[in-house]
Amino acid sequence: MRGASPRPQLQGPGVLHQRYVRRAPQHMTAQTVPGPTPASPGLLGSGHVVVAFIALLFVCQLALLVEALAPARVVFRILSFGTSLALLLLVKGPRLKHPAMPFLLASAGLTALNFFHPGTNTPLAAAAQLGIQVSVFAPLFWASRLRIDAKMFGRVVLLLFLFNVASASLGILQVVFPGRFQPALSAMVESQGEGYVRSLQFETASGARVFRPMGLTDVPGGAATGAFYSVLLGGAFLLSRQGMSRKVLGAAGIGIGLICLYLGQVRVAAVTLLVCMAAMGLVLTVSGRWVRLITLASVVGGFAVVAFGWAVAVGGDAVLSRWSTLTASDPSQVYQSNRGRFLDETFDDVLPEFPLGAGLGRYGMANAYFGDNLDRESPPLWAEIQWTAWAYDGGWLGLVCYPLALLVTLWWGFQVARRRDDAKGEFWLWGSLLFAYDLGALAQTFSYQFFMSQMGMEFWLLNAAFFSAYWNRNAAVHPHRR
Template sequence: MRGAPFERPRLRGPGVLHQRYVRRAPVAAGAPALALAPAPAPAPVERPVGFFGSGRVVVAFIGLLFGCQLALLVEALSPLRVVFRILAFGTSLALLALVKGRRLKHPAMPFLLAFVGVTAFNFFQPGTTSALAAAAQVGIQAAVFAPLFWASRLRIDEKIFGRIVLLLFLFNMASATVGVLQVYFPGRFQPALSSVIEGQGEGYLRSLQFETASGARVFRPMGLTDLPGGAATGAFYAVLLGSALLLSRQGTWKRVLSVGGIGVGLVSLYLCQVRAAAVTLLVCMLAMGLVLMVAGRLMRLAVLGAVVG
């Protein structure tokens, strides 16, 4: 008599999901079951309450970042550009104090603190204009990796995590789509160019342009940024996250949307002419394909190769 088919275990990583995967050897068919000692009861975990103790904080924070990015593209709000930039970085630092939950000692903490210490040497650099500028640089660097600490206090389940991935995918796909439209409809979807880029001179600006088949000179796709070639970032994540959604057990409409995002991302990445993003994406796709091959999921590997390749 054949035993029940062995089900492949689902991997669940540690970290913000607060789950640990333990690999167990499969039990052979017909083998007597071994008496195992009952596992000790896990220690009770304090469940944070309220908005600042739930995974919705991450969704709201990402939405705030996207809103600040879009506000930078509106010319009527150009006098408030500094306010929106401070709001994005300042919110990340403020959540260090506002987010509730059990504090976890992240293994990267010593390295990040050392990085902040190295950045603090700007106070003694002769080229630093003022102490305020050096302090702002330290604050910006700290705000970048601050979510590594406050997000680990939250209990993020699979539903919230899926929303986060979908939100990131949709925004980056929108940026890649706008980048493609900026090339095929010159001047119609073009945002205001960054003042820093404009100050580099005419020769530098021409190096960021290319000539289309119709003879018009256009900037490399900006997407939802104010930098020529900025759509490459959105294109990169549209392909990467779209591939993850394509291979996951999501609904049909999400898979169809992921195929469209992958296609738009590849076209936008080609038009941006940013080789670093293209090479990085190639490495990520090869790594994803290698994992699928080792896991024996050849059908998913074939689907990924057919869509991306």
């Protein structure tokens, strides 16, 4: 509620804390106490802001695929980040206190202190580095102020699902029809040399040489992200009570996602998806929802077998040999030979050299666009995974604050998912989805800079929208709790 009422805080699922604005007469029951008429939220106070912002994220991503817009690529890359910062100032509403907020503010504070580090690059690059980090988690602050209900949250999830299914579907077509649906290759990928570009291609069963499916990206293998979320979000729609059409749509998304994932040959995405499905299964087990657990396992397991056979028939021996490496050796060794060495370097080399951070503007997009790489006092650094980026931005403390924000977010989603007093709603289902989704995001921090990208922004946006929807539902069910 707005106006003169105090700002509400939510400390845990289903618990609302706020002082009473006025005490009702003793002869009036809680149901008959007249309350103030809620003011109209306005354009920047409704849940439609989230939908519009997600649409903007998609437009910015698609604009990178249009060659005619190549001169303005930097504009589209930073537009979503700048818009997120602007909404942090423009969106008004009750400030709900998500449990991750203090840790995110502490992380941003550490990054801001590194602005004065002697190793900091140009002031513009440093400001860009701080701006990117804040803009990524800013949706948790501005989206949680919006008036979002369960129906609006469902629309947000559906929008994300449809976009990822479209990307996965296009990825499949790029392999089945070589050259017909292929976007322009990223200039950054091309700059790595002919040998590297050729390593991103494979020979299909028909003898054609194609890139790993890009989907709606300009990076070979980029369709694997759409495939991953098609399966994960499709699982939630499969278990939903929202009619047979949603269940069929969810099942279709699972099938398309698995085929694209196999053709994309991105093994880390498959392992992460397996972890997420196990997490969702764990929540269903703990909450005693056995029928839904069996449904999820049967559909995903059945599609996994069929999709693999179809992918091998289309992709040929290259697909089969790529995926056989996961079972040919220990999974930890597979990770170690690919991304594990970057994690080792973070703890063995980066942290001993930069225990309090390395200064700002020395890696990533901020350095590429605004840095001065001729400065010998602050040469460019490389961060392949998120943990290295956290170490550069805040040293040892940087490796504590942000991961703690992720852990408390995970725990909050798990608490909602395991509740059994939501007979008429589906917040337990969305909580299960968010728990698996958040766990997958945490796993991807060991693979690339997840929380310095648009994907990290979508993470906090989805969690904020769910948090707001859950609080608003509780406020409607328990109007006497203020």
